[in-house]
Amino acid sequence: MSVESVLWVERQAEPLREKTLKALREAILSDHLKPGQRLVERDLCEQTGVSRSSIREALRYLESEGLVESHGPKGMFVSVLTRQQAMEIYEVRAALEGEAARHFAERASEAAVAELREAFSRVERVALNDPEAYGREIDQFFEVLFTGAGNATAHALMRSLRARINFMRNTTIRIAPKTRVKGSMAQMKRIIDAMERRDGEAAAAACRGYVARSAEFAEQHFSKMAKDAPQGA
Numbered sequence: 001m002s003v004e005s006v007l008w009v010e011r012q013a014e015p016l017r018e019k020t021l022k023a024l025r026e027a028i029l030s031d032h033l034k035p036g037q038r039l040v041e042r043d044l045c046e047q048t049g050v051s052r053s054s055i056r057e058a059l060r061y062l063e064s065e066g067l068v069e070s071h072g073p074k075g076m077f078v079s080v081l082t083r084q085q086a087m088e089i090y091e092v093r094a095a096l097e098g099e100a101a102r103h104f105a106e107r108a109s110e111a112a113v114a115e116l117r118e119a120f121s122r123v124e125r126v127a128l129n130d131p132e133a134y135g136r137e138i139d140q141f142f143e144v145l146f147t148g149a150g151n152a153t154a155h156a157l158m159r160s161l162r163a164r165i166n167f168m169r170n171t172t173i174r175i176a177p178k179t180r181v182k183g184s185m186a187q188m189k190r191i192i193d194a195m196e197r198r199d200g201e202a203a204a205a206a207c208r209g210y211v212a213r214s215a216e217f218a219e220q221h222f223s224k225m226a227k228d229a230p231q232g233a
Contacts, residue, residue: 007024007027008023009049009050016054017054017057017058020050020055021057021058021061021062024044025163028068029167031170035080036077038076038077039059039068039078040075066081066161066163067164067167081164083222086168086215086222089164089165090211092157093211094207094211096154096157096158097145097158097211098205098207098208099151099204100146101145101194101200101206101207103200104145104195105194105195105199105203106198107150108148108150108195112147112148113148115144116141116145117192119137119140119141120141120189122137122140122141123137123185127182127184127185128178128181134181135166135169138169141188146158171218172220175217183213187210187213188210191203191206191207191210193206
């Protein structure tokens with residue numbers, strides 16, 4: 001499949017700016033637009049079929065998500081996430097998701113607990129056979145968790161990191177994918193079990209364990225990149 005067909009924006013009822021943003025974001029997350037690649041507005045207009053103003057608006061939003069970055073007069077580029085940046089994101093995730101899990105266990109309604117269980121069931125159904133759907137359902141699981149936790153500020157902070165979290169997930173899922181997914185499912189099951197017991201401490205620990213395991217795969221990814229890099233690069 002060509003980059004052009006991946007990026008092409010259909011003109012449907014959804015606002016064009018939203019569809020353009022989604023198309024560019026997905027192209028980055030799926031590695032069709034690669035880290036460090038220069039984003040030429042004229043080329044993106046041709047590939048998406050939308051105006052330069054729509055492209056600029058989308059790029060500004062992607063910059064706020066950390067997926068693209070401005071290099072001044074050189075233009076916009078797909079961001080290159082460093083090891084340190086990635087580890088900092090995992091540290092923030094562990095803190096925010098751990099506390100959200102604790103609060104969910106203590107505050108959420110029985111209906112919210114049932115909704116979280118159903119969200120986990122949807123993750124399980126697609127985990128091993130549909131990577132794209134798997135990522136969406138993982139996001140939905142944590143949306144339910146943060147909503148039930150009742151801290152809108154923490155929820156907003158996590159949403160601001162979501163694109164970079166998805167980028168790292170899509171990158172690291174290529175490392176032992178079956179082992180990675182099965183381990184993630186086991187860790188999420190611990191989260192659910194703790195929620196149903198209303199055990200905030202256990203829920204927080206399980207959530208931090210889930211994030212720590214993701215960070216381990218990220219470390220493997222960056223170690224492999226360093227190993228494979230040309231000497232003197």
